[in-house]
Amino acid sequence: MKEEESKKMKKRILAxxxxxxMAATVLAGCGGQSTDxxxxxxxxxxxxxxxxxKVYKVGIVQYVDDASLNQIVxxxxxxxxxxxxxxxxxxxxxxxxxxxxxxATVMNQIASDLxxxxxxxxxxxxxxxxxxxxxxxxxxxxxxxxxxxxxxVITGLVDSMExxxxxxxxxxxxxxxxxxxxxxxxxxxxxxxxxxxxxKGQDASTQPIADAKKYLEAKGIECVEKTGTTNDEISLGxxxxxxxxxxxxxxxxxxxxxxxxxAIFEKFQDAKVPQYCGADSFALNGAFCGYxxxxxxxxKATADMVVDIxxxxxxxxxxxxxxxxxxxxxxxxxTAAKLGLDYSMFADMCEQVKETxxxxxxx
Numbered sequence: 001m002k003e004e005e006s007k008k009m010k011k012r013i014l015a016x017x018x019x020x021x022m023a024a025t026v027l028a029g030c031g032g033q034s035t036d037x038x039x040x041x042x043x044x045x046x047x048x049x050x051x052x053x054k055v056y057k058v059g060i061v062q063y064v065d066d067a068s069l070n071q072i073v074x075x076x077x078x079x080x081x082x083x084x085x086x087x088x089x090x091x092x093x094x095x096x097x098x099x100x101x102x103x104a105t106v107m108n109q110i111a112s113d114l115x116x117x118x119x120x121x122x123x124x125x126x127x128x129x130x131x132x133x134x135x136x137x138x139x140x141x142x143x144x145x146x147x148x149x150x151x152x153v154i155t156g157l158v159d160s161m162e163x164x165x166x167x168x169x170x171x172x173x174x175x176x177x178x179x180x181x182x183x184x185x186x187x188x189x190x191x192x193x194x195x196x197x198x199x200k201g202q203d204a205s206t207q208p209i210a211d212a213k214k215y216l217e218a219k220g221i222e223c224v225e226k227t228g229t230t231n232d233e234i235s236l237g238x239x240x241x242x243x244x245x246x247x248x249x250x251x252x253x254x255x256x257x258x259x260x261x262x263a264i265f266e267k268f269q270d271a272k273v274p275q276y277c278g279a280d281s282f283a284l285n286g287a288f289c290g291y292x293x294x295x296x297x298x299x300k301a302t303a304d305m306v307v308d309i310x311x312x313x314x315x316x317x318x319x320x321x322x323x324x325x326x327x328x329x330x331x332x333x334x335t336a337a338k339l340g341l342d343y344s345m346f347a348d349m350c351e352q353v354k355e356t357x358x359x360x361x362x363x
Contacts, residue, residue: 053089056121056310059096059114061107061133063126066258067281068295072125072147073097075299076306083307091306100129102255111136121145121306126255127155127203134168143309143316146170147302148295150204150253152321161321169319171302173204173253173293175278176326177211179349180291183329184248184276185219186345193222195241195249195273197234199256200227208252208278234260235267242271253278253292261285265358269338280330286358288335289343291350293324327351334358 060076062069080091096119100107107129114122115136121143124130130146134157137144149157149172158164161172185191194216198205209225216223224244226237234257241249249268251257257264258281265286268275274288283290301322308314329350331343334357346353 053084053087055090055092057096057117057119058091058093058306058310059098059110059117059119059122060093061098061100061110061114061122061124061129063100063107063124063129064102064255064259065099066255067261067285068253068258068279069125069148069255071281071295072299072302075296076123076125076147076303079300079303080306083303087307087311089311091310100132102128104128104132107132108136115140115142120310123147123302123306127152127157130157130168130170131155134166137167141167143306144168144170145302145306145309145316147298148173148253150174151207154207155203158321161323163318164321165317167316169305169316169321171298171305171322171324173279173295173298174323174326175208175252175292177208177252177278178215179326180276180278180289181212181215181250183289183291183343183346183349184250184274186349187274187341187343188248191221191247193224193244193246195244195246196223196225197237197241197249197251197257197275198225198227198254199229199234201229202254202256204278205252205254212250212252228260229256231260231263235264238264238267242267242273246273249273249275251275251277251282251287258282258285261287265335269335272339274335274339274341280328280354280356283330283332283335284356284359286332286335288332288339288341290330290332292326292328294328298324325351328354330354330356332356332358 060073062073084091098110111133122133123145124133125147127149130149133144144167147170152158196209198209213223224241224246226240228234228237261282262285276289277287278292280290327350329346333355
């Protein structure tokens, strides 16, 4: 009993520390509602029980507005709609979909609203919001099915990947850092200096950056680290890496850099510095290479877990956290052309090589 209480206390403290850290760097404004929620009043059909089945209320909360997380949320909704039609039930997320705006105060208010609304499950997208939702549901034990949490064990969200424990499970976008750095060295075998651009406050970046430093140092390659917690700081970090003479830049699945990507990719293009990142959405927003999970598939898998818990009665405590296959390299062909960089060798190193061009959102 004492050990269990100790675990709960540690999780509460971790969530409180996270909230305090984020509150110091939040964006202006406190409105946490998404467009979906604002439009919900115009369409009440999703909140009416289907004639042939039950209605399940599902809260969806993404950490911040960026291409990666938007892609996941879109996939979650589409899969819930498809499964609802197939099973003759309704998964009602209209009026329960929020954007946390990277603001601890907003996310805690969202958590309270969802619990007061009596939602049947909550889908937090990204580590910080997952931690807030986990802490908020300790009393109600409302099922929490997270998505895009890079290391749920280190962050204390779950006891283990196989047996999460308590009321929480989900999907992880854990990155194979060595694999993406192998791509970097294949394309640039004579590289001597690599920049590491990330937000040191992002749990998703902690382990991949440590792994990258170990990998590069073992190869005798110099590392230059630059961090930031805002778009402006990330932009300045990009400038500093270019000024330092970095020949390539590595960024893991970092939401802060993802949010700033459209503002920095041209800096790297103009300087002829390829950026290798931990998600396909970075490539969509201008980076040379995004490597890792397919976020559409991640969102779909997350929704399937929600369905299994709500419809089939699966227990989150014993439902293993799902990880996706890190074998897809997404190349921005616009950027590759401007860099004059050959990536043909990637086809023999990955499960799949996809090509994209610069845009703001996946269609």
